[in-house]
Amino acid sequence: MAAVGRPPRATIRDVAERARVGIATVSRALNDDPGVAPATRARVLDACEALGFRRSSLARGLKLGATDNIGVAIMSRHAPVILNPFYAEVIGGIEEVLEGADKHLLLSSLKRGGDLLALVNEGRVDGLLVVGCGVAHEILEQLRSAALPVVLIDNAFEGLPSVVVDHQAAGRQAAGHLLAGGGTRFAFVAENLDNPNFRARLDGFRTALREAGAHLDDGAVAAGGDSWDGGFVAMQRILGQLGTPPDAVFAANDPAAMSAAKAVLARGLRIPEDVALVGVDDIHLAAHHAPPLSTVRFDKRGLGRSGAGYLLERLAGRDVPALTVLPTELVVRASSRSGDGPR
Amino acid sequence: MAAVGRPPRATIRDVAERARVGIATVSRALNDDPGVAPATRARVLDACEALGFRRSSLARGLKLGATDNIGVAIMSRHAPVILNPFYAEVIGGIEEVLEGADKHLLLSSLKRGGDLLALVNEGRVDGLLVVGCGVAHEILEQLRSAALPVVLIDNAFEGLPSVVVDHQAAGRQAAGHLLAGGGTRFAFVAENLDNPNFRARLDGFRTALREAGAHLDDGAVAAGGDSWDGGFVAMQRILGQLGTPPDAVFAANDPAAMSAAKAVLARGLRIPEDVALVGVDDIHLAAHHAPPLSTVRFDKRGLGRSGAGYLLERLAGRDVPALTVLPTELVVRASSRSGDGPR
């Protein structure tokens, strides 16, 4: 019942024999070498077909010194990796580009950074995309002197081409919008403050407020934990700590914002009349939240696309920008649209 | 500024030279061959270290006829593939198992099934996991006679080890529960009715109702489209078509259920008092929906784990079950808990 007498895979030699040519001719025909007589080429192709022949990518790679595989390493301190929808989107973008270039995607969500170097030095991949900021500096340093091209996504490091989102700008845009809406008592909620992206968003938020002469109280910044109700917990803490509740809240991401909204409403405050609320991400549900959630959007898929595109450029021997910063875009919805205009 | 004078990667020959041994000895030392003098082994290992040497996976694979790569092909008629959280979970499970076995995951979301056969015949992977039911029968037939092990996930095919979820059971469980709750006018909503899993759920639902002497009207089955509001549209259609609104609704998945809930509430009906509602999936938000959503849960990650586990077994030459059916579990929450007991 097992796979007993299966014929061993055909090799280029079998094809040559059947087509009554030399193996070099087979190779040439397969590589679209112009110097092959049409009749010969046809015979070869027929033989391949008949034998179900496909070149061994291993042998070919060994000879050519390339695999057509691209490593994608996802490094995240906080997650079951691929389960994080953020990374899923990024990978989607990567895949899109690689597929167009006939490259294969070797996915690796390594716990230990050392494995990353191993991956690179084994010759299993032609290039490497490192996604996320959970990589130790020493690893990145070694990657910098690796023999194959490396591109960083959602993480920046001197000497390695990097594609990032302007998370600071996200914070500044949120601040600007909340200031314009008349906010005076600001707050920031997040699931955690370890995530560098969240910190950057907070940083931009705080900076923009300061520049406008406003102030973000220390007691108005809270992290509520990485479970689904992190935003809720954070918001509750802030409401408990502050004498007067805030009237302008920026959440590090949309889930936190939605969850924080529950705490605000539970306290009997209205959104946006009493509290204006802005998140980040523009996840699908944001538009269908009650009330529809204002947010700062950026192109997650584009992160993957750019990174993959640059890697392909590097593989082709071309130069690429050292740092690419993708913009963010404020999306105003009802959760922060109290006083500004009709509707 | 480009990578000019980078030393070419060290080979086993460089190591041999530096350790003052033959290349065979290096190979043996690296493969933990017992017949190597400890002192020699140490010298070899030192030399490797010093040279930053790693065996070429290509050369090794060519010799050994294996790559340690496992192909994961996601076939879905309806999706940006990896963006579908369902598949993301499955991949998470696969990854978990493969990482433990030191295999690499080659991700491939092929549009054309033919590419799948190519992948298999190129020798790029040692085995293949095919996820989802978007694969043509003829492709599966060819896969059945492929030279390497193939395991199907969330899809079943005679002659290929398959791991599936009992979607019919999900439908039956929902029916049983809604019947027990006193439902009399049943309805089914989905985003589409092409998805074989959705059809199986409907099928189980319908069958169980029939067996209980209840009836599912044709006008009470609707698909509303694959956008976010598919359930809403479907529910509206049913409410428009039926004279009396249904009092027991089964949705093909949780998003459809949530979306359908909006339509029910918009119509002025209460959940669960007027309409009991059950979904499938138990996505995160289900528990925090208003009202909390009853649903049928199954282990998505486990699908991936089982499939990957079986593939590893096959690679080790062991036999595996032809068909594995993962169970589903009813989770009762407020959306269907009108009359049955306190609270």
Add this chain to the structure above:
DNA sequence: CTGTTAGCGCTTTCAG
């Protein structure tokens, strides 16, 4: 236009 041949870097007999 086509065939012969030499490796790519590794593992594995087969001899020492």
Add this chain to the structure above:
DNA sequence: CTGAAAGCGCTAACAG
């Protein structure tokens, strides 16, 4: 215990 040599399947000179 260790080394020399063959060869995995392919490509790319180098000759015809």
